[in-house]
Amino acid sequence: MKKLTKICKSVLGASITLVLLSGCGMREPRVVYQDKIIQVPAEAPPGTVEYAWEEPMVDTVDVPPGLDPEGQYYRPAHKEVIEVRQGRWTHYTQPRAQYK
Numbered sequence: 579m580k581k582l583t584k585i586c587k588s589v590l591g592a593s594i595t596l597v598l599l600s601g602c603g604m605r606e607p608r609v610v611y612q613d614k615i616i617q618v619p620a621e622a623p624p625g626t627v628e629y630a631w632e633e634p635m636v637d638t639v640d641v642p643p644g645l646d647p648e649g650q651y652y653r654p655a656h657k658e659v660i661e662v663r664q665g666r667w668t669h670y671t672q673p674r675a676q677y678k
Contacts (some may be wrong), residue, residue, distance in 0.1 A: 630670035635663040 622628060637661050643655040 628670045629667040632666050632668055634661055634665035635659065637662050 638657050638659055641653070641656050641658050643653060646653055653666070
């Protein structure tokens with residue numbers, strides 16, 4: 579009877595050890611999900627016209643004293659702002675974003 583008890587204890591110990599060791603090596607692989615959020619500006623629908631305002635080009639010039647161009651009155655020396663190019667609306671195309 580003692581022999582049977584020793585055998586049972588050794589079998590029980592060996593089975594517990596086997597279960598513990600087999601449980602350590604056979605884990606399921608862990609799946610990791612990584613979320614990437616890429617914000618892209620919304621594209622305008624086809625046919626939409628978008629314009630951008632270009633400011634007028636101006637320059638400052640020194641005007642000497644003298645008669646006006648019609649010769650009617652005397653004007654003192656002064657500075658005058660002249661418009662080199664008028665302001666205008668131009669067609670604007672939005673640059674496309676390049677994502678890798």
